[in-house]
Amino acid sequence: MRLGIGIGWRPEIAAEVEALTGIDWVEAVAENLCSDHLPDSLVRLRERGVTVVPHGVSLGLGGADRPDPERLAGLAARAELLGTPLVTEHIAFVRAGGPLTASPRLEAGHLLPVPRTWDALDVLCENVRIAQDALPVPLALENIAALISWPDEELTEGQFLAELVERTGVRLLIDVANLHTNHVNRGEDPAKALDELPVEAIAYVHVAGGVEKDGVWHDTHAHPVAAPVLDVLAELRSRVDPPGVLLERDDAFPPGAELAAELETIRGTLRSAARAGTVARAAVPPSAPAAAAPAAPVAPLTSAAPVARTGVAASAGAVVPVAGARTGAPRGALSRPALPVRAPRPGARDRTAVAQTALLSALVAGTPAPEGFDHRRLRVQSRALAAKRADVVAKVAPELPEILGDGYRPAFLSYARSRPMNGGYRRDAMEFVERILVSGGLPDPVAQRRLTHWWEDRSGPRPPGRTTRLVRAARAVLAGK
Numbered sequence: 001m002r003l004g005i006g007i008g009w010r011p012e013i014a015a016e017v018e019a020l021t022g023i024d025w026v027e028a029v030a031e032n033l034c035s036d037h038l039p040d041s042l043v044r045l046r047e048r049g050v051t052v053v054p055h056g057v058s059l060g061l062g063g064a065d066r067p068d069p070e071r072l073a074g075l076a077a078r079a080e081l082l083g084t085p086l087v088t089e090h091i092a093f094v095r096a097g098g099p100l101t102a103s104p105r106l107e108a109g110h111l112l113p114v115p116r117t118w119d120a121l122d123v124l125c126e127n128v129r130i131a132q133d134a135l136p137v138p139l140a141l142e143n144i145a146a147l148i149s150w151p152d153e154e155l156t157e158g159q160f161l162a163e164l165v166e167r168t169g170v171r172l173l174i175d176v177a178n179l180h181t182n183h184v185n186r187g188e189d190p191a192k193a194l195d196e197l198p199v200e201a202i203a204y205v206h207v208a209g210g211v212e213k214d215g216v217w218h219d220t221h222a223h224p225v226a227a228p229v230l231d232v233l234a235e236l237r238s239r240v241d242p243p244g245v246l247l248e249r250d251d252a253f254p255p256g257a258e259l260a261a262e263l264e265t266i267r268g269t270l271r272s273a274a275r276a277g278t279v280a281r282a283a284v285p286p287s288a289p290a291a292a293a294p295a296a297p298v299a300p301l302t303s304a305a306p307v308a309r310t311g312v313a314a315s316a317g318a319v320v321p322v323a324g325a326r327t328g329a330p331r332g333a334l335s336r337p338a339l340p341v342r343a344p345r346p347g348a349r350d351r352t353a354v355a356q357t358a359l360l361s362a363l364v365a366g367t368p369a370p371e372g373f374d375h376r377r378l379r380v381q382s383r384a385l386a387a388k389r390a391d392v393v394a395k396v397a398p399e400l401p402e403i404l405g406d407g408y409r410p411a412f413l414s415y416a417r418s419r420p421m422n423g424g425y426r427r428d429a430m431e432f433v434e435r436i437l438v439s440g441g442l443p444d445p446v447a448q449r450r451l452t453h454w455w456e457d458r459s460g461p462r463p464p465g466r467t468t469r470l471v472r473a474a475r476a477v478l479a480g481k
Contacts, residue, residue: 158196
């Protein structure tokens with residue numbers, strides 16, 4: 001199945017997305033959708049025949065724990081509701097700690113890179129197969145952007161992805177902006193990664209904007225797509241014709257006309273790269289060996305069969321059938337043969353858990369940096385995680401920046417330095433306010449009263465009644481606020 005050209009659907013630009021012409025499909029963050037009904041905008045898009053793909057951000061399939069059954073069930077429900085041909089997630093870990101390390105659970109609030117080691121690959125592959133068995137449609141996984149590198153990695157990005165595909169048959173969602181980010185931040189050559197990964201397994205491609213500051217590329221999804229990212233897209237297109245290409249934008253949303261212009265730039269990049277590839281192939285004399293193999297055919301999305309490749313190496317561990325592998329697909333599922341999967345090597349989950357917990361604790365709890373990491377980059381990543389927490393809490397609890405004014409951000413960043421997130425962002429907002437109230441409150445009595453009411457309204461068993469709201473309004477008037 002070909003998806004075509006698409007754009008990330010976000011509530012803030014729902015009207016602009018609906019008005020765009022030439023859009024074949026959209027992608028929506030799965031966690032932002034209810035499992036039993038859709039926003040009106042997505043309903044209208046689906047009625048027009050626009051495909052909607054749910055894009056998960058919270059499974060943490062690269063984490064040491066096995067996937068949460070409730071999160072998997074939620075993603076499966078959204079796939080069924082949307083009638084989508086596939087679902088997507090990330091090759092990342094988003095939480096650590098807990099029973100495997102006998103330590104408090106920590107949440108990153110962000111996608112963090114897994115170490116490219118055989119241990120981490122073993123764990124990821126088993127987690128992917130668990131997810132595949134729980135989902136009604138094929139799964140595709142995205143390579144992520146990273147500010148930091150793990151020490152003593154055993155595989156390159158392309159080798160890691162190739163081995164993952166061979167072992168699990170999973171599809172790939174290749175983000176060319178993330179390849180560029182890793183080029184700037186970690187010195188990794190995007191062309192080499194594209195040469196090594198199985199491009200025939202690509203389900204679709206992400207394109208997004210970012211910005212470079214002090215030698216670090218920040219994958220913001222809040223800036224226009226830069227020329228180097230389009231260059232990586234052209235490199236990919238010279239190797240394969242991807243079934244779909246999608247523009248991502250998550251913040252600082254521009255007018256619809258600017259989104260349309262970016263989409264046209266993407267289309268133009270794909271056309272130019274395709275023409276250049278055709279000319280290059282035509283220039284090779286028939287008797288001469290080709291400098292590179294022609295682009296591999298794209299396997300249809302209606303099959304999740306593995307891509308035949310030779311693995312870059314064989315990890316230790318016996319080949320065993322996947323525990324709980326389906327013998328019959330659920331209603332609406334696409335068939336997938338049961339693949340043998342190497343069981344994780346003894347202790348792989350425990351070793352992965354210890355390593356990831358140590359890193360995340362250093363990033364969000366101020367513990368010493370694990371050996372081998374770049375301390376400067378860890379500080380940059382730590383500040384970025386705290387800043388993202390502040391931004392997201394401001395969105396889920398917009399009353400807090402209003403009440404605290406210019407003091408919101410420094411107060412939240414101070415709180416985040418000593419208080420790791422161990423729940424969702426709404427819980428984070430509650431704990432932030434609790435800290436302010438317990439530590440003495442605010443000097444402004446009006447702001448103090450508003451903040452107290454905000455906390456009381458959300459910590460009680462039910463929202464305040466009409467009488468309570470009227471009394472508060474009267475007191476505010478009498479107080480002159």
